[in-house]
Amino acid sequence: MEAPVPRADDFVGINWGSTNFRAYLIGADGVAIDEYSRPSGVAKLDRAGMEDLMRAVAAHWPGLQMAYAAGMIGSNVGWQDVPYVLAPAGLAEIARGMVGTVIGGVPVRLVPGMxxxxxxxxxxxxxxxxxxxxxxxxQLHRGWDGFVALPGTHTKWVRFSGGKVVDFFTSMSGEMYDRLTSAGLLASIVEGEAQVGDAFLEGVRLGSARQLGLGTLLFGARARVIRGALPRTESASFLRGLLIGAEIADALAIHPGLAAAQIPLIGNGPLCQLYAAALESMQVGSWYVDSRAACVAGFTALHRLEMA
Structure with a gap:
């Protein structure tokens, strides 16, 4: 299908991370018109490669006038290091922190991190x-106060109050899982993908109990498989459970109020399902928020502030 030609008031929002590039053509009404994605994060590109990718975007959507780019493109390993906005901060502070530049002939507003x-x-x-x-x-849930979690490679647990991000903490459990299951001793016992089940929930229980440190528990996964106490096909689930359980225990220690909260989970569906099951097993409620919808709404709100 031929890509739509942007109208005068359309704009593009780009989520440009370390490993992936995803751009949305968005109308003035906040509706996503088209999407363009590539496995071309900033970690895989030099400056010439970043320029080539933006030229490809401009060719895909000829006449493109306005683009916003968030993520690692605005870091010290991206196109330009954009200073962080210090929390507590709201969307207005993010908008004021944007930095204009040109990449591959396309005017781009780089969005600051926090x-x-x-x-x-x-x-x-x-x-x-x-x-x-x-x-x-x-923007989708006006007046939200409380906590939000974004499961991913580096999961964020964020505290909101009065429309502003107050503070947050990051867990590297996603990256730890990826690295442990792709190389090293534990990679030799992993077969299949993690899913909710008895092995996953047992991992959550052990990881959240804090009776032993993760270093001991993780090696214990290998011992379980070798000694026949854990099927190889369930080892991925058990490992994920250990890591997510330990992470949620951290979250509850840092923010005891989470125990009585209903936590929005913003991210990809399968990973959010694991977090939801882990939270439920610890008597904490949650609900899923589509990351694409949140991303489009965020870029729309930022654009409207910029145009006001």
Whole structure:
């Protein structure tokens, strides 16, 4: 199917991370008209490659006038390092922190990430790209106060109040799972994909109990398979459960109020299903939010602020 030609008031929102590139052509009414994606994150491209990709976007949508780009494209490994906005902050602070540039002949507004000092321990944390989904979520659910989780490679647990991100923390459990199951000793016992079931829930229970550290529990997965206590086909589920369970235990320690919350989960469906099952097993409610819808709503809100 031939790509639509942008109208004068259409704009493009780009989520440009380390591994993937996804662009949305969005109308002034906030409806996504078309999508263009490539497995071309900034970690795979030099500056010439970034320019070539933006030229491809302009060729796909000829006449493109306005583009916003969030994610690692605005980091020190991307096109240009855009300073973080310090939380507490809302969408207006994000808009003021944008930096204009040109990539491959296309004018682009680079969206800043966010930084915070956690109230829990005074520790620093950072995010890039998730701010679009977060503020998109608050456009879809006006007046939201409380917590939001974004399961992924680096899962974010975010606290909102008064329309602003107050603080957040990040867990690398997704990256840990990817690395442990792609190389090293544990990779030799993993077969299949993680799914909700007894092995996953047992992993959640052990990971969240905090009786043993993750280093011991993770090696224990290998011992279980070798000794016949865990089928190889369920090892991925058990490992995911250990990591997600430990992460949720951290979240509950940092934010005890989570125990009584209904937590929106923004991300891809299968991973959010694992988090939802883990939370339910720990008597915490949750519900799924489509990341694409949140992303489009976030870029739309940012564009309207910019045009106001």
């Amino acid at each position: 930084a915070c000092r956690r109230a829990y321990d005074g520790g620093p944390d950072i995010l890039r790209g998730e701010e679009i989904e977060l503020f998109g979520f608050t």
